[in-house]
Amino acid sequence: MMPNMEQQKVQSLDKLEQSLLNDFQQGFPLSPTPFAEMAEQLGVSEEQVISKLEKLQSHGAVSRVGPVFRPHAVGASTLAAMSVPESRLEEVAEQVNSFDAVNHNYEREHKLNLWFVATAANEEKLQQVLQEIEATTGIEVIALPMLEDYHIDLGFDLQWT
Amino acid sequence: MDMRTRQGSNTEHPIIELCDADQPLIAAIQRGLPLTSRPYNTIAEQIGWSEEAVIQRIEALQQGGIIKRLGVIVRHRELGYRANAMVVWDVPDNEVAELGRCLSGFEFVTLCYRRPRHLPQWSYNLFCMIHGRDREAVMDKFNLMIESCGLEDIPKAVLFSRRRFKQRGALYRPSPTTQTGESSR
Numbered sequence: 001m002m003p004n005m006e007q008q009k010v011q012s013l014d015k016l017e018q019s020l021l022n023d024f025q026q027g028f029p030l031s032p033t034p035f036a037e038m039a040e041q042l043g044v045s046e047e048q049v050i051s052k053l054e055k056l057q058s059h060g061a062v063s064r065v066g067p068v069f070r071p072h073a074v075g076a077s078t079l080a081a082m083s084v085p086e087s088r089l090e091e092v093a094e095q096v097n098s099f100d101a102v103n104h105n106y107e108r109e110h111k112l113n114l115w116f117v118a119t120a121a122n123e124e125k126l127q128q129v130l131q132e133i134e135a136t137t138g139i140e141v142i143a144l145p146m147l148e149d150y151h152i153d154l155g156f157d158l159q160w161t
Numbered sequence: 162m163d164m165r166t167r168q169g170s171n172t173e174h175p176i177i178e179l180c181d182a183d184q185p186l187i188a189a190i191q192r193g194l195p196l197t198s199r200p201y202n203t204i205a206e207q208i209g210w211s212e213e214a215v216i217q218r219i220e221a222l223q224q225g226g227i228i229k230r231l232g233v234i235v236r237h238r239e240l241g242y243r244a245n246a247m248v249v250w251d252v253p254d255n256e257v258a259e260l261g262r263c264l265s266g267f268e269f270v271t272l273c274y275r276r277p278r279h280l281p282q283w284s285y286n287l288f289c290m291i292h293g294r295d296r297e298a299v300m301d302k303f304n305l306m307i308e309s310c311g312l313e314d315i316p317k318a319v320l321f322s323r324r325r326f327k328q329r330g331a332l333y334r335p336s337p338t339t340q341t342g343e344s345s346r
Contacts, residue, residue: 020233021233021235021240024232024233025230025232025233025234025235026230026231026232027230027231027232028194028231028232028233030201030216030219030220030231031216032199032201032202032212032216033198033199034200034201035196035198035200036198046198050196050197050198053196053233054196057196059239060236060239061235061236061239061240062233062234062235062236063193063234063235063236063328063329063330064192064193064194064234064330065193065194065196065232065233065234066190066191066192066193066194066231066234066330067190067191067219067222067223067228067229067230067231068228068229068230068231068234069191069227069228069229069331069333070226070227070228070229071274073179073226073227074179074187074191074227074333074334075331075333075334077331079276079288081283083282093324093326094326096326096327097326097327100332101332102327103327103328103329103330103331103332104327104328104329105325105326105327105328106322106323106324106325106326107322107323107324107325107326108247108320108321108322108323109319109320109321109323110318110320111282112282112283115247115320116326116327117331119331119332119333121333121334142279142282142283144276144277144279144283144288145276145277146274146275146276147274147275147276147277148257148258148261148274148275149273149274150258150261150262150264150265150273150274150275151265151270151271151272151273151274152265153229153230153271
């Protein structure tokens with residue numbers, strides 16, 4: 001665990017960047033010129049807001065400025081887990097990643113050690129993807145679809161310390 | 162501590178449903194809004210709608226609960242939140258909703274779902290995601306959850322992430338601006 005580089009990156013964020021990251025995770029303006037509206041609130045220019053967001057996006061701190069859809073409102077998705085022999089983990093992770101339907105893929109500390117999220121236009125296509133992943137990797141895919149969502153998404157309160 | 166009060170329930174039925182006419186809009190915004198002075202107009206030109214129609218439909222999708230939020234989506238790891246854990250609980254089926262609401266009340270919980278068990282490999286039915294600067298911070302939060310929601314006797318596990326092999330927004334529809342590799346996050 002070497003947090004130094006990350007910490008440095010975080011500490012080098014200026015006030016405007018911190019505010020863009022923390023204060024606009026929800027309630028993005030629905031006016032024709034939303035970035036100008038944000039700029040006015042922040043006391044900077046529209047160009048500054050847009051160029052800062054471009055920079056944060058290119059550095060990876062911002063994934064995107066856009067919508068978070070309620071699970072299952074659009075298309076079908078599921079969390080899925082696999083138990084992959086350590087020696088094959090990188091190879092299998094790459095095989096799983098190669099599917100466009102896979103948007104998240106993590107190694108986790110458990111016997112089920114590879115966890116990914118797959119999303120498709122509908123349930124049938126989703127099942128097809130999971131079957132293809134099983135066929136490609138030769139490893140059982142355990143699908144654990146969301147049954148109920150208890151979380152109100154207000155974004156995430158970043159703490160700058 | 163950093164416990165934020167949340168109200169309401171996220172499991173209410175939406176007021177509106179998506180229709181076929183929404184598909185081009187979903188495809189155009191799923192990867193994020195363009196960083197242009199008039200992003201809704203940029204989208205409108207791509208899909209042949211008016212700017213006003215784009216704004217009104219996004220607003221309706223938000224009010225109808227199809228869009229949970231619209232804004233800056235951050236990537237925790239890049240912001241110094243090095244540790245992320247999937248915290249899972251094996252809760253009696255008749256208590257899962259109540260405990261789910263209790264656990265989702267914490268500001269640091271970014272997802273809280275009921276999912277099926279898959280025996281014998283997997284016995285947990287309630288899942289939360291939590292993020293912290295390091296493992297210790299995540300474990301502090303985990304212990305706070307146990308204490309606050311009375312989960313001492315519930316079977317549980319913390320699955321820290323080791324490597325991240327992929328993280329980007331979901332693609333619900335074939336995207337007109339499909340990108341590949343690193344730029345697709």
